[in-house]
Amino acid sequence: MSICTLRSLNLAQSLPLCTISSHSGHRGITELVFIVQFLANSVLMAAVTAENLIIECAKQMGESSILRQANCRAKGAAPGFKVAILGAAGGIGQPLAMLMKINPLVSVLHLYDVVNSPGVTADISHMDTGAVVRGFLKQEQLASALTGMDLVIIPAGVPRKPGMTRDDLFNINAGIVRTLCEGIAKCCPKAIVNLISNPVNSTVPIAAEVFKKAGTYDPKRLLGVTMLDVVRANTFVAEVLGLDPREVDVPVVGGHAGVTILPLLSQVKPPCSFTPEETEYLTNRIQNGGTEVVEAKAGAGSATLSMAYAAVKFADACLRGIRGDKDVVACAFVDSQVTELPFFATKVRLGPNGAEEVYQLGPLNAYERAGLEKAKKELAESIQKGISFARK
Numbered sequence: 430m431s432i433c434t435l436r437s438l439n440l441a442q443s444l445p446l447c448t449i450s451s452h453s454g455h456r457g458i459t460e461l462v463f464i465v466q467f468l469a470n471s472v473l474m475a476a477v478t479a480e481n482l483i484i485e486c487a488k489q490m491g492e493s494s495i496l497r498q499a500n501c502r503a504k505g506a507a508p509g510f511k512v513a514i515l516g517a518a519g520g521i522g523q524p525l526a527m528l529m530k531i532n533p534l535v536s537v538l539h540l541y542d543v544v545n546s547p548g549v550t551a552d553i554s555h556m557d558t559g560a561v562v563r564g565f566l567k568q569e570q571l572a573s574a575l576t577g578m579d580l581v582i583i584p585a586g587v588p589r590k591p592g593m594t595r596d597d598l599f600n601i602n603a604g605i606v607r608t609l610c611e612g613i614a615k616c617c618p619k620a621i622v623n624l625i626s627n628p629v630n631s632t633v634p635i636a637a638e639v640f641k642k643a644g645t646y647d648p649k650r651l652l653g654v655t656m657l658d659v660v661r662a663n664t665f666v667a668e669v670l671g672l673d674p675r676e677v678d679v680p681v682v683g684g685h686a687g688v689t690i691l692p693l694l695s696q697v698k699p700p701c702s703f704t705p706e707e708t709e710y711l712t713n714r715i716q717n718g719g720t721e722v723v724e725a726k727a728g729a730g731s732a733t734l735s736m737a738y739a740a741v742k743f744a745d746a747c748l749r750g751i752r753g754d755k756d757v758v759a760c761a762f763v764d765s766q767v768t769e770l771p772f773f774a775t776k777v778r779l780g781p782n783g784a785e786e787v788y789q790l791g792p793l794n795a796y797e798r799a800g801l802e803k804a805k806k807e808l809a810e811s812i813q814k815g816i817s818f819a820r821k
């Protein structure tokens with residue numbers, strides 16, 4: 430029975446009581462009973478009619494009630510940006526969807542996955558925040574999920590288990606990212622893409638190749654998400670320095686795997702210095718932060734909650750950039766001329782078109798210069814692997 434009918438029936442039960450109390454002093458019992466019965470019947474009839482209308486409406490629309498509610502609310506959507514999450518039912522996808530639903534810059538939130546997206550959508554759509562939430566399930570609904578989007582966030586794909594490298598995910602995730610990016614090229618070629626799926630050092634080159642093939646590639650709009658490395662670096666450095674992590678800003682450059690993750694501890698803000706032991710400890714911990722979580726989860730996946738937080742921090746920066754806010758700067762793995770490699774993570778300035786400006790590395794100390802050489806060697810192979818896969 431629908432909510433409308435239930436409410437009408439409650440009304441039918443309570444109305445006679447009101448009527449008796451307000452009229453009992455002026456009318457005879459028989460007259461009163463008649464009036465009460467008449468009113469109750471009228472309300473019941475109205476309730477039954479409303480129920481029939483609802484059933485008829487649902488039949489005509491041939492849709493679930495979730496879709497009808499979403500359509501309804503979409504008509505009144507507040508101004509803001511349209512964001513799609515691909516892989517929204519996953520370990521990262523769910524908390525990411527929840528946090529994006531809270532973001533006041535988001536007016537429409539599309540949740541796409543190959544499994545479980547209706548449940549996640551129903552759940553998140555009950556949050557009393559502004560964004561309208563719609564769910565999309567499986568490949569046949571990918572185009573609807575993507576059409577009209579300003580920002581697409583991709584955490585789709587398998588996570589690591591203990592003993593695996595991120596590159597071990599390549600065989601499965603490369604194909605997933607390729608398919609999703611083909612959809613983006615067709616349905617929302619102007620959207621800014623935040624790519625989370627690992628191995629980021631290879632999936633970003635794959636995405637670039639897909640967009641090039643489709644003739645839609647805009648290097649500024651494709652951003653590999655390395656924000657989790659920055660979030661970890663800020664946390665670990667703050668611990669060592671005894672500071673509030675919110676006051677610390679550590680640039681992390683290179684890529685997103687092992688030695689390709691290069692924290693620039695000589696450029697930490699507020700300015701500070703580290704002993705060689707602290708530098709070694711911090712660099713190792715930041716480079717292996719992902720593995721630390723994978724091992725602690727002991728087979729149940731990799732970082733999801735801190736990643737959702739980092740993804741939202743980065744997506745929010747992208748949305749502020751699209752809105753035209755000045756001086757929005759974050760680290761990301763992007764098409765780059767900073768080194769001889771075609772892709773590299775550095776600080777970028779985010780604007781209406783994505784990464785409007787890619788910043789240089791700045792002065793590096795001897796420890797960081799040695800780290801950079803190691804990072805570039807591994808990065809070159811991972812980037813080439815992605816390009817070769819996509820060109821096959």
Ligand SMILES: NC(=O)c1ccc[n+]([C@@H]2O[C@H](COP(=O)([O-])OP(=O)(O)OC[C@H]3O[C@@H](n4cnc5c(N)ncnc54)[C@H](O)[C@@H]3O)[C@@H](O)[C@H]2O)c1
Pocket residue numbers: 515516517518519520521522541542543544584585586587588589598602605608609624625626627628629654655656657658685730731732733736
């Ligand atoms: N960039 C980073 O810093 C970072 C951090 C953590 C995790 N990751 C990566 O993010 C990815 C997701 O991690 P997770 O923990 O959420 O994994 P998960 O397995 O919990 O969730 C992945 C979701 O992707 C969905 N999916 C699979 N194929 C899909 C397809 N073709 N289209 C749409 N959705 C699809 C799955 O159904 C699942 O819901 C992994 O590759 C992981 O390594 C990256």
Ligand SMILES: O=C(O)C[C@H](O)C(=O)O
Pocket residue numbers: 588589595627657685718719720722723731732
């Ligand atoms: O480590 C992983 O496999 C997931 C992610 O890349 C991370 O850094 O936590």
